[in-house]
Amino acid sequence: MNPWHWWRALVVVGCWIGFLDTLLEAAPRNLNFIPVGVARVDLSPTNAVPLMGYAARAGLPAPTNLAQHIHARALAIGSRSQAAVLIAIDNCILPGSITDDIRSRLAQRVGLAPAQVALTVTHTHSAPCLTGAAPNIFARDLTPTEQEQIAAYTVYFTERLEEAARLALERRRPARLSWGRGSVGFAKNRRTPGGPVDHDLPLLRITDPNGELRAVLVRYACHCTTLSGELNAVHGDWAGAAAEAFEREHPGAIALVAIGAGADANPDPRGTIELATRHGEALAAEAARLVKLPLQDLPTAPACRLQTLQLPFQPHxxxxxxxxxxxxxxxxxxxxxxxxxxxxRGETVSPTLPYPVQTWAFGDRMAMVFLGGEVVVDYSLRLKRELDPQRLWVNAYANDVPCYIPSRRILDEGGYEAETSLWYYDRPQRLSPTIEDQIVEAVREQLPKSFRIDPACGESPPPRTPMDAPRAFRTTRGRPPHHAGVP
Ligand SMILES: [Zn+2]
Structure with a gap:
């Protein structure tokens, strides 16, 4: 072979090596694509059914009118039977029996474990009653007609949730997951003027490989009570308005809304559909701002864990x-x-309340927590002190809403969230102050130790987006340097 041929052969080999290098470089980026499916189904009742949320509706007829359509929106993340399925639902109080039913259907049909399925409700106070949810809400026995209406809607509701999950699973295709955080200001502590609130708006973004937006999941810690009981019509309140506004501005995309630990926060101001729309549009505008930012990638489907605690009641x-x-x-x-x-009748009373704690850890980049019940803000604030606030996402009203979940502080102070709300939920007595440690400890135990914060390093204010805190989000696999793992 003459020198020219040698030279040409070298160039060709070099080009191939360069090409292979490019492929290898591209491979990790391609690995960031995860199969994700999204779906939305309508949950609006087609027949009269009493609405959950306000005792003051006890004397009102079961309504037949819709002020807004309500929905279930589902997200399926991951391959085959390893998928994690989240269903975000426009309803007020979700009984754990429905979550059990959906989990067992998805276990039988798709092979999902219970920890891979999470249900959240927006807590809108203008959605139908479900069988088993806060059965004393009207401080009277339900009439046989009401019982039939509620039972019929519960069957329809459960079928629709399963359909939402099935569609999301069927529609899985490669997608890119990323997340960041913003802030919305309409939640206000309803017990104490100027009291604690959690105004964070974490957002999970799902885009196609070409960057087209397919869905967002947001979470805001506030009661869904802009509308009063006087509006005896179906409506998603600010959460429904937020989803509607976001989906209107982003045709083809789906907006899932979950609620954080905001059981002691109300929207401010409140009272009319116009105000619910205004709050929803404020949230949708912040979500629209966030989706345009360079958020942090989540390259893996979540590792899912679930535990049922037994929370002790105080002596009956x-x-x-x-x-x-x-x-x-x-x-x-x-x-x-x-x-x-x-x-x-000789029935025995359980000394404890079964209580679900679920976590989805997206590697060590972000941990999503699902707490049952109406959880007060102290839990979110404490978890953000004990776990890295820059990587934590706390959902409440998840999987079961058996009653309020007060903190030690609120149990000391007393009042509606500590005690009087329990009678509507048909619980026998206050919960024990020990539940706060029990729940926080369960979350800590479920998550990788790398999420724990080193108390000696103090606490820094959480950044709003990865761009606000490049060091925190861009160090090795997203772990902030001063929050090295603590055993
Ligand atoms: Zn509530």
Whole structure:
């Protein structure tokens, strides 16, 4: 071979090596694509059904009118039976029995483990009652007609949730997951003027490989109570308005809305559909701003864990105390008479409340927490102190809403979230102050130790987006340098 041929052969080999290098370089980026499917189904009732949320509706007829359509929106992340499925639902109070039902259907049909399925509700107070949810809401027995209406809607609702999950699983195709955080200001502490709130708006973005937006998931810690009980019509409140506004501005994309630990926060101001729309549009505008930013990639589907805790109640009332309480009017007397009847039938009362704690860890880049019940803000603030706030996402109203979940502080202070709300939920007594440590410890135990914060390093204010905190988000696999893993 003459020197020219040698030279040409070298150039060709060099070009191939360069090409292979390019391919190898591109490979890790391609690995960032995860199969993701999204779906939305309508949950609006087609027949009359009583609405959950306000005791004041006890004397109103079951409505038939829709002020806004309500939906379930589902997200399926990951391959085959390893997928994680989230269903974000426009409803007020989700009984754990429905989550159990959906999980067992998805286990049978797709092979998903319970930890891979999460259900969240927006807590809109203008959605239909579900069987088993806050059964004392009207401080009277439900009529046979109401029971039938609620049972029929519950069957329809459950079928629709399964359909949403099935469609999301079927529609999985390569996508890129990324996340960041913004802030919205309409949540206000409703117990204490100027009291604590969590205004963070974490956002998960799902785009096609070509960058086209397919869905967002956002979470905001606030009651979905802009509308009062006087509006006896179906509506998604600010969460429904936010999804509607975002989807209108981003045709083809789906907006899932979950609720954080905001059980002691109300939207401010409140009272009309116009205000619910205004809050929803404020949230949608912030989400629209975030989706345009260079958010942090999440290259893996989540590792899912689930545990059912047993939260102790404080010692139950004695029979004499129940008898004394039963002479009261309204909810206190109605609740006591129900429990006395149970005692008279010889039923035993559980000393504990089953309580779901679920986590999805996206590698060590972000941890999504799902807490059951109406969780007060102290849990979010404490978890953000004990775990890296820059990588933590706390959902509440998830999988089961058995009652309020007060903190130690709120149990000390007393009031609606600590006690009087329990009678509507048909719970026998206050929860123990030990539940706060129990729940926080369960979250800490489920997540990789790399999420734990080193108390000696103090706390820095969380950045709003990866761009605001390049060091925190861009160090090795997203772990901030001062939050090295603590065993
Ligand atoms: Zn509530």
């Amino acid at each position: 009332f004695t029979r004499e105390e129940w008898i004394r309480r039963s002479t009261n009017s309204g909810i206190v007397g109605f609740h006591a008479r129900r429990w006395l009847a149970r005692m008279n």
